[in-house]
Amino acid sequence: MKQKILAQEFYLQPTLKVARELLGKILWYRKGGKVLSGKIVETEGYLRNDPACHASRGMTPRNSVMFGPAGHAYVYFIYGLYNCLNAVTQKEGIAEAVLIRAVEPIEGIKGKTNGPGKLCREFGIDRKLNGTDLTQGNFVILDSGEEVGKIYRAPRIGIRENTDKLWRYYIDSEFVSKK
DNA sequence: TTAATGATGGGCT
DNA sequence: GCCCATCATTAAA
Numbered sequence: 283m284k285q286k287i288l289a290q291e292f293y294l295q296p297t298l299k300v301a302r303e304l305l306g307k308i309l310w311y312r313k314g315g316k317v318l319s320g321k322i323v324e325t326e327g328y329l330r331n332d333p334a335c336h337a338s339r340g341m342t343p344r345n346s347v348m349f350g351p352a353g354h355a356y357v358y359f360i361y362g363l364y365n366c367l368n369a370v371t372q373k374e375g376i377a378e379a380v381l382i383r384a385v386e387p388i389e390g391i392k393g394k395t396n397g398p399g400k401l402c403r404e405f406g407i408d409r410k411l412n413g414t415d416l417t418q419g420n421f422v423i424l425d426s427g428e429e430v431g432k433i434y435r436a437p438r439i440g441i442r443e444n445t446d447k448l449w450r451y452y453i454d455s456e457f458v459s460k461k
Numbered sequence: 462t463t464a465a466t467g468a469t470g471g472g473c474t
Numbered sequence: 475g476c477c478c479a480t481c482a483t484t485a486a487a
Contacts, residue, residue: 326479334479344472361480362469368479381479399480440479459480465485473477 293352297371297378301327306430312420320385323455333443337377348377357412364399396457
Protein backbone atom coordinates (compact mmCIF):
# COMPACT_ATOMS: atom_id res chain seq x y z
CA MET A 283 0.00 0.00 0.00
CA LYS A 284 1.56 3.24 -1.14
CA GLN A 285 1.16 6.14 1.25
CA LYS A 286 1.76 9.63 0.01
CA ILE A 287 1.44 13.03 1.67
CA LEU A 288 -1.48 15.03 0.31
CA ALA A 289 -0.14 18.10 -1.53
CA GLN A 290 -1.45 21.63 -1.24
CA GLU A 291 -3.36 21.23 -4.53
CA PHE A 292 -5.62 18.71 -2.78
CA TYR A 293 -6.77 21.39 -0.33
CA LEU A 294 -7.44 23.91 -3.11
CA GLN A 295 -10.38 21.87 -4.41
CA PRO A 296 -13.89 22.96 -3.39
CA THR A 297 -14.13 22.65 0.38
CA LEU A 298 -17.05 20.23 0.46
CA LYS A 299 -15.22 18.00 -2.02
CA VAL A 300 -12.13 18.08 0.21
CA ALA A 301 -14.35 17.12 3.16
CA ARG A 302 -15.60 14.05 1.26
CA GLU A 303 -12.17 13.15 -0.13
CA LEU A 304 -10.50 13.29 3.29
CA LEU A 305 -12.55 10.24 4.32
CA GLY A 306 -10.28 7.19 4.35
CA LYS A 307 -7.12 9.32 4.45
CA ILE A 308 -4.62 8.94 7.28
CA LEU A 309 -3.84 11.51 9.94
CA TRP A 310 -0.18 10.95 10.83
CA TYR A 311 1.70 12.63 13.67
CA ARG A 312 5.28 11.89 14.73
CA LYS A 313 5.71 13.15 18.25
CA GLY A 314 9.15 12.77 19.80
CA GLY A 315 9.99 9.47 18.13
CA LYS A 316 6.54 7.97 18.59
CA VAL A 317 4.14 7.74 15.65
CA LEU A 318 0.40 8.21 16.08
CA SER A 319 -1.90 7.56 13.15
CA GLY A 320 -5.54 7.01 12.35
CA LYS A 321 -7.93 6.76 9.41
CA ILE A 322 -10.29 9.70 9.00
CA VAL A 323 -13.91 8.46 9.09
CA GLU A 324 -15.92 11.64 9.75
CA THR A 325 -15.56 15.28 8.61
CA GLU A 326 -17.53 18.51 8.39
CA GLY A 327 -17.15 21.37 5.92
CA TYR A 328 -17.17 25.03 7.02
CA LEU A 329 -17.58 27.61 4.29
CA ARG A 330 -16.98 31.32 3.87
CA ASN A 331 -20.30 33.17 4.43
CA ASP A 332 -21.54 30.20 6.48
CA PRO A 333 -22.90 31.66 9.77
CA ALA A 334 -21.69 28.54 11.60
CA CYS A 335 -18.12 29.14 10.43
CA HIS A 336 -15.78 30.84 12.90
CA ALA A 337 -14.48 33.13 10.14
CA SER A 338 -17.90 34.29 8.89
CA ARG A 339 -17.74 37.52 10.92
CA GLY A 340 -14.27 38.49 9.79
CA MET A 341 -10.72 37.81 10.82
CA THR A 342 -9.77 37.69 14.50
CA PRO A 343 -6.54 36.58 16.19
CA ARG A 344 -8.08 33.16 16.80
CA ASN A 345 -9.31 32.35 13.29
CA SER A 346 -6.56 34.08 11.29
CA VAL A 347 -5.07 30.72 10.24
CA MET A 348 -8.25 30.03 8.27
CA PHE A 349 -7.46 33.05 6.11
CA GLY A 350 -3.97 31.71 5.38
CA PRO A 351 -2.80 29.21 2.76
CA ALA A 352 -4.45 25.84 2.15
CA GLY A 353 -3.13 22.68 3.74
CA HIS A 354 -2.41 24.16 7.15
CA ALA A 355 -3.88 23.02 10.48
CA TYR A 356 -6.41 25.21 12.30
CA VAL A 357 -6.57 24.09 15.93
CA TYR A 358 -8.91 25.88 18.33
CA PHE A 359 -9.77 25.49 22.00
CA ILE A 360 -13.42 25.16 23.00
CA TYR A 361 -15.65 24.65 26.05
CA GLY A 362 -12.69 25.19 28.35
CA LEU A 363 -11.54 21.61 27.86
CA TYR A 364 -11.13 20.49 24.30
CA ASN A 365 -9.21 21.20 21.14
CA CYS A 366 -10.56 20.61 17.63
CA LEU A 367 -8.57 20.02 14.45
CA ASN A 368 -9.35 21.45 11.00
CA ALA A 369 -7.57 21.36 7.65
CA VAL A 370 -7.61 24.80 6.02
CA THR A 371 -8.82 24.83 2.41
CA GLN A 372 -8.83 27.45 -0.38
CA LYS A 373 -6.21 30.08 -1.19
CA GLU A 374 -5.10 32.87 1.12
CA GLY A 375 -7.86 35.34 1.92
CA ILE A 376 -10.66 32.77 1.56
CA ALA A 377 -11.43 31.31 4.98
CA GLU A 378 -12.80 27.80 4.62
CA ALA A 379 -11.85 24.58 6.41
CA VAL A 380 -12.72 20.96 7.09
CA LEU A 381 -13.24 19.82 10.68
CA ILE A 382 -11.82 16.36 11.39
CA ARG A 383 -14.51 14.87 13.64
CA ALA A 384 -13.40 11.25 14.07
CA VAL A 385 -10.64 8.81 13.15
CA GLU A 386 -10.16 5.06 13.43
CA PRO A 387 -6.96 4.25 15.40
CA ILE A 388 -4.15 2.64 13.39
CA GLU A 389 -0.95 3.16 15.34
CA GLY A 390 0.04 4.39 18.79
CA ILE A 391 -3.46 5.26 20.00
CA LYS A 392 -4.68 3.98 23.35
CA GLY A 393 -8.12 5.52 23.83
CA LYS A 394 -11.20 6.30 21.77
CA THR A 395 -11.04 8.78 18.93
CA ASN A 396 -14.73 8.95 18.00
CA GLY A 397 -15.14 12.69 18.45
CA PRO A 398 -13.27 15.91 17.62
CA GLY A 399 -12.28 16.67 21.20
CA LYS A 400 -11.35 13.08 21.96
CA LEU A 401 -9.17 12.55 18.91
CA CYS A 402 -7.20 15.70 19.72
CA ARG A 403 -6.73 14.50 23.28
CA GLU A 404 -5.49 11.08 22.12
CA PHE A 405 -3.13 12.57 19.53
CA GLY A 406 -1.92 15.24 21.93
CA ILE A 407 -3.02 17.93 19.51
CA ASP A 408 -3.20 21.40 21.04
CA ARG A 409 -2.93 25.01 19.96
CA LYS A 410 0.85 24.74 19.61
CA LEU A 411 0.05 22.99 16.33
CA ASN A 412 -2.20 25.82 15.13
CA GLY A 413 -0.87 26.97 11.77
CA THR A 414 1.24 23.85 11.14
CA ASP A 415 1.80 22.96 7.47
CA LEU A 416 0.06 19.62 6.87
CA THR A 417 1.91 19.02 3.59
CA GLN A 418 5.34 18.46 5.17
CA GLY A 419 7.00 17.67 8.49
CA ASN A 420 5.89 15.61 11.48
CA PHE A 421 2.17 16.33 11.26
CA VAL A 422 0.64 15.44 7.90
CA ILE A 423 -2.29 13.74 6.17
CA LEU A 424 -1.50 10.73 3.96
CA ASP A 425 -3.34 9.23 1.01
CA SER A 426 -3.66 5.57 1.89
CA GLY A 427 -4.72 4.53 -1.63
CA GLU A 428 -7.56 2.66 0.04
CA GLU A 429 -10.99 2.51 -1.56
CA VAL A 430 -13.71 4.20 0.44
CA GLY A 431 -17.17 2.64 0.42
CA LYS A 432 -20.44 4.47 0.69
CA ILE A 433 -20.23 8.06 1.91
CA TYR A 434 -23.11 9.23 4.12
CA ARG A 435 -24.11 12.86 4.60
CA ALA A 436 -25.87 14.45 7.55
CA PRO A 437 -26.39 17.78 9.34
CA ARG A 438 -23.42 19.15 11.25
CA ILE A 439 -23.24 18.74 15.00
CA GLY A 440 -23.04 21.29 17.80
CA ILE A 441 -23.97 24.39 15.81
CA ARG A 442 -27.01 26.69 15.88
CA GLU A 443 -26.94 28.19 12.40
CA ASN A 444 -27.32 26.47 9.04
CA THR A 445 -28.33 23.21 10.68
CA ASP A 446 -30.30 22.27 7.56
CA LYS A 447 -27.12 21.93 5.49
CA LEU A 448 -25.83 18.39 5.05
CA TRP A 449 -22.16 19.24 5.27
CA ARG A 450 -21.13 16.43 7.61
CA TYR A 451 -19.73 13.34 5.91
CA TYR A 452 -18.83 9.91 7.25
CA ILE A 453 -18.12 6.34 6.17
CA ASP A 454 -18.95 2.99 7.74
CA SER A 455 -17.01 2.74 11.00
CA GLU A 456 -17.71 2.08 14.64
CA PHE A 457 -15.72 5.24 15.40
CA VAL A 458 -18.12 7.72 13.78
CA SER A 459 -19.18 10.03 16.59
CA LYS A 460 -22.90 9.98 15.80
CA LYS A 461 -24.99 8.38 13.09
C1' DT B 462 -33.13 3.36 26.69
C1' DT B 463 -32.80 8.58 25.88
C1' DA B 464 -32.52 13.36 27.70
C1' DA B 465 -30.65 16.97 30.47
C1' DT B 466 -26.84 19.09 32.71
C1' DG B 467 -22.28 20.53 34.68
C1' DA B 468 -17.41 21.22 33.87
C1' DT B 469 -14.29 24.87 32.42
C1' DG B 470 -11.78 28.83 30.14
C1' DG B 471 -10.58 31.58 25.93
C1' DG B 472 -12.60 34.77 22.71
C1' DC B 473 -15.48 38.39 21.66
C1' DT B 474 -21.46 39.68 17.80
C1' DG C 475 -21.07 38.95 30.63
C1' DC C 476 -22.27 35.58 27.29
C1' DC C 477 -21.25 32.27 23.86
C1' DC C 478 -19.19 28.07 22.33
C1' DA C 479 -17.73 23.20 15.58
C1' DT C 480 -17.62 18.91 23.32
C1' DC C 481 -17.80 15.15 26.54
C1' DA C 482 -18.91 12.44 30.72
C1' DT C 483 -22.09 11.96 34.13
C1' DT C 484 -26.58 12.07 36.04
C1' DA C 485 -31.57 11.96 35.80
C1' DA C 486 -35.72 10.58 33.79
C1' DA C 487 -38.74 7.24 31.79
